[in-house]
Amino acid sequence: MASDNAEWWRGCVTYQIYPRSFQDTTGDGSGDLSGITSRLAHVASLGVDAVWLSPFFKSPMADMGYDVSDYCAVDPMFGTSEDFDALVAEAHRLGLKIIIDQVLSHSSDKHEWFVESRSSRDNPKADWYVWADAKPDGNAPNNWLSIFGGPAWEWDATRRQYYMHNFLASQPDLNFHNPDVQDALLETVRFWLERGVDGFRLDTVNYYVHDRWLRDNPPLAASVAGTNIATNPYLYQEHLFDKTRPENLAFLRRFRALLDEYDGRAMVGEIGDEDRSLQTLAAYTSGGDKLHMCYTFDLLGPQFSAAHVRGSIEAFESAVSDGWVCWAFSNHDVVRHVSRWTRPGGDPQRLAKFSIALLCCLRGSICLYQGEELGLEEAELAFEDLRDPFGIRFWPGIKGRDGCRTPMVWEAGAANAGFSAAKPWLPVPDSHGARAVDVQNGEEMSILARYRAMLALRKKHPALVKGSIRFLDAEGEVLAFVREGGGDKLLCVFNFADEPANWPLPPDLGAVEAIELGGAGLQEKMLLLPALGCFLGRVG
Incomplete structure (x- = not known):
């Protein structure tokens, strides 16, 4: 990439692709890299600048690829390394940058690093993960909780110790206090830089480093008062010690230094930090030596009002003097915004057109999620169709993330709306098929036309x-x-x-x-x- 285009990320429009749900070319019911390549012309036609690919690395798929067992290999369900190279080449031919998901805070328990680490207390990788002795009564080392429910600690009978996991027990947390771990992870990043990727989306970027002394998290004041009625007990704590530790900044500087060895590369971080998200974003994007930009969940929640949007943006502008934000209304982790924000009796198609106009006018970079350009609503799925471990764990209080991950719809009259000739890994709702790309293409008043028009308008005006x-x-x-x-x-x-x-x-x-x-x-x-x-x- 030319050095004069080093700041392509500032104000860019990114389109997120969930590979399992974009296009199946092998007939197994799941999307693949070749399928993405075959549909990149549609993505380019929207007028976006970059594509963010959710994980396609080798994985047992306990958490849909966010449990990586080999950071430098393509999982066979998605294809081969050659398929990835072909995807990058076609994207670049179409003028699109490629951003890939880096899941560094934890690996799969099937990763060779963890297999070795758990084998004994004195092997070369014994300290590559977060291990701790039980309390004298056998309980976990502290009160930290997993986002996926229950303690953030799992007992291992071989080492006779607990290991930490912020998510599933099959997603052990790496020990970032060990410089060898940081070195190894950065080498996997270099591997993909050498393959031509343009940027990285850093999953749970504030979860990398834990408190050395494993201090207990304090309860939130709301839960002490008995007023916290969150469905997930994770939200009952103030997460001071299990994430967002100050040492995180040093690793981000190392990551940035690596990217700066290459022209025109960028990284965007995902920050989930409850009430501290804004302060964390400011710290992680300031100074020009860490993340290029971050996104939070400020506009990914249920609040839909002029006051909320203004408050979120003004708070960012006030707190972040030299950082940069990426705004999004939908992604693979939240209910689609057309469903979140349409009021009872409201018109979801009108809201979809309103939303893209608003998003295109916000200051910052913006990110679209596959299918939102069609106005797709959240899919209502039966419990037996769920694949998301989070939804299965908390059903029915929380229905999980599968409703926003159903397959992309291409051709209204084709089997499974053109996504796959086989039964898809998640159902394709009939209502989605009616909104397929081939139905909306060429329709002057369609949501798809509105997306293209607003993205073109944004690109035309430097102020936007x-x-x-x-x-x-x-x-x-x-x-x-x-x-x-x-x-x-x-x-x-x-x-x-x-x-x-x-x-x-x-x-x-x-x-x-x-x-x-x-x-x-x-x-x-x-x-x-x-x-x-x-x-x-x-x-x-």
């Missing part, structure tokens, strides 16, 4: 890609702000309500020329916004 953001006063469910940069100044106004709203243009704003009405009207300094309507205008 890298410009500043300044919020304007607005009442009720109206969100108004100005984006400015590169000689470009735009007014962006959104009505989050299910009823029309009027918004008077500020007297000191200057002349406004409409460039995207989104159903809105402009009459004598007054914007007339329909329900879930928006307005974009050139100022000056």
